Amino acid sequence: MSNFWSAWIIILTVVTLLLNLWILLANRKSTNAGGTTGHIHDGIEEYDNPLPQWWLILFLGTMIFGAGYLVAFPGLGKFPGILNWTTVGSYETQIAKAEEQYAPLYAQYAATPVEQLYRIPEAMKMAQRIFGNNCAQCHGSDAGGAFGFPNLTDDDWLWGGDAHQIRTTISQGRTGVMTAWGGILNTEQVDGAIAYLQQISGQNHDQQLADLGEGVFSTYCMVCHGATGEGNILFGAPNLTDDIWLYGPDEVWIRQAVVVGRNNQMPAHNVLLSEDKIHLLTAYVYGLSRN
Ligand code: HEC
Ligand code: HEC
Known part of the structure; x- marks a missing residue:
């Protein structure tokens, strides 16, 4: 002012x-x-x-x-008031108080390995609240995912489901990049690749196209998705054989992924959340498909 x-x-x-x-x-x-x-x-x-x-x-x-x-109190122009009260200060005091109150609890949970922590109901109650505030907007409050946002409850992992891998995902974020093949493959090759994916994921497919697609797959797709389409957590390349889809099982979505590619990001949370909270969230996500 x-x-x-x-x-x-x-x-x-x-x-x-x-x-x-x-x-x-x-x-x-x-x-x-x-x-x-x-x-x-x-x-x-x-x-x-x-x-x-x-x-x-x-x-x-x-x-x-x-x-x-x-x-x-502040109210007269720039005069801050003799108590020096501010909304930010008041917020920070409350946060500091809460942190002081919960510090021993966080410390106790931080010292518990993820593989045990996920079985402690009080810890998971806390984690669920942190998940609701920071993750639910993308992954859903039940962590069931949505179009382009992975389901975290199905034990099917883009980036790996052990404690260390989950922690890295949450802490540092992940970027899944799938090349656009529209300009590289001709129409028949695209149709073939799609039919082949339908075949290996157990969907209805055109066998003749799928046979053609098998060759396309081993030339262009195997590098990332694996020899049998089982996926690769190094690239976050999904398993294409399990009929679990990040973008839906319909041909239109498979075609879109193949032709225009995909670029998907899980934001890094180490800048937003403390180590202790990330530890709790790791246990929470770890437990979602195990509890
Ligand atoms: C802005 C949206 C967004 C938010 C917020 C978000 N995520 Fe994600 N998350 C994603 C996307 C998108 C992916 C998939 C990345 C990819 O395709 O490689 C993902 C992937 C993941 C994965 C990897 C899943 C797998 O199959 O390997 C985990 C675990 C995860 N998120 C946990 C969390 C947690 C815990 C939080 C809260 C701290 C969170 N996410 C917040 C968008 C988000
Ligand atoms: C450079 C590595 C790479 C190559 C090569 C590659 N992919 Fe992918 N693909 C990915 C990644 C990573 C994703 C996940 C993208 C995301 O996180 O949104 C993906 C996603 C997909 C999806 C969406 C899966 C779903 O669950 O919805 C399909 C379909 C697909 N790829 C097919 C192919 C086909 C067909 C080829 C070969 C023509 C191919 N990919 C080549 C890395 C690759």
């Missing part, structure tokens, strides 16, 4: 308060006790009675409270 606007607010506020006070004091006694003010409207006359004592005191009380508030 510039000095000008700060002064503007201070002057407006103080002048308004003083004006209010003046009106109040100027009207606290009647000038014509028992008579009327002379105002008549539709035959109704206005008596000139003094303000009721209780009302006057209440009003004065609120004004004193208001003035005191503006001295103590």
Whole structure:
């Protein structure tokens, strides 16, 4: 806030308060006790009675409270108030208090290996709340995933499902890149590759195309998806044989992945969450497909 606007607010506020006070004091006694003010409207006359004592005191009380508030808390332009209270400061105090309160618990959980931690219901209750605040918007509150966002409950992993791999995924993030093949393969090769994927995942398929696709697959796709299409966690390349799809089983989605490629990102959370929270989340995700 510039000095000008700060002064503007201070002057407006103080002048308004003083004006209010003046009106109040100027009207606290009647000038014509028992008579009327002379105002008549539709035959109704206005008596000139003094303000009721209780009302006057209440009003004065609120004004004193208001003035005191503006001295103590920020409200007058840039003046911070003598208590130096800020919303950010108050938030930080609350966070610090909560952290102090939960520190022993976090320390205890941090010392428990993931493979045991996921069986402790109190720890998982805490983890579920952290998941709800940080992960559910993409993976769903039940961690069941959505189009392009992996299901974390099915024990089918793009990047590996042991504790270390899950922790790395959450902490450092992952980027899954699938090349676009539209410009490299001709139409028949694309159709063949799709038919072959339908075959190895147990869907209905055109056998003749699939036979052609097998060759395409071993030339172009095997490097990442593995010799039999079982996937490769080094690249986050999905298993294409299990009929579990990141983007849906329909031909239209398989075709889209093959022709225009895919570029998908799990954001790194080490910049957002403490080590202890990531440890709890690792155990939570680890347990989702094991509990
Ligand atoms: C902005 C969306 C987004 C948020 C937020 C997010 N994720 Fe993800 N996550 C993804 C995407 C997208 C992928 C898939 C990456 C890929 O395709 O390689 C993924 C992948 C993963 C994987 C790997 C799954 C596998 O099969 O290997 C795990 C584990 C995971 N996320 C856990 C979490 C946890 C825990 C949180 C909360 C701290 C979280 N994610 C927050 C989008 C998100
Ligand atoms: C450079 C490595 C790489 C190569 C080569 C590659 N892929 Fe992929 N593919 C990936 C990755 C990584 C993903 C996951 C993308 C994501 O995380 O969204 C993927 C995803 C897919 C999907 C979507 C799977 C799903 O669950 O929805 C299909 C289908 C697919 N690839 C088919 C192919 C075919 C067919 C070829 C060969 C023509 C091929 N891929 C070659 C890395 C590769």
